[in-house]
Amino acid sequence: MTTLNDRTSLLAEAIALRTADRTEEARTRLLSLSERFPADAEIAYQTAWAHDRLGLEAEAVPFYESALAGTLTPADRKGALLGLGSTYRILGRYEDAVRTLRTGAAEFPEDGALRTFLSMALFNTGEAHEGMRLLLRLLAETSDDASVRQYRAAIEYYAKDLTATE
Structure with a gap:
């Protein structure tokens, strides 16, 4: 019988293997752990x-x-939402990607990666306008580029209405 301490050490070993780019070995160990602990969210992630x-x-x-x-x-929930949303997008499941990434962006509004992947998924669903708005807002909020900072107010203005001409 596997104890909680065994689970913890076996999981740590598998993560160390993945981190060391021995991902196939890690996957094999994680699949075994998943069978032993099917309801364990951390192992599933x-x-x-x-x-x-x-x-x-x-x-x-x-x-x-x-x-x-x-x-x-x-942190793991954020990573799982990003991973699943991105994976859905790669698989062409764009609506699922948008739904998942919207959930992530709503739960973790400070995370720029979630908003970036959401903008890509929105593009894939034909919602390029909303995707561009998200990217412009992210750019205005996070850029260290001096010229972007100089025009931050204008970028934020246009992010609200990309059709504005003034």
Whole structure:
């Protein structure tokens, strides 16, 4: 029988393997852990991540979905929402990507990566106007470029209405 301490150390080993670019080994261990702990959201998230890193997006989806159905730390939840949304987008599941990334952007409004991936998914669904607004706002809020900072007010103005001419 696997104890909680065993689970924790085995998970840490698998994460270390993924971090060391030994992702296939990590995936194998994580799949084994997923079988032993099918309701463990953290293991599901790490398993999804390993699949994604290997380009196995379709196989990652059920692990992301399982992870998000459980309890994750805020950082892992943010990562899982971004990972699942991006994965849906890669798989051509654009509406699912928009829904997932909107959820992530609403829960973590300070996260620029979620807003960036949401803008790409919006483009894929024909909502380029909204996607461009998101990117312009993000640019205005986060750019360190002196010329962007100089025109921040104008960029923010146009982000509200891209059709404005004045």
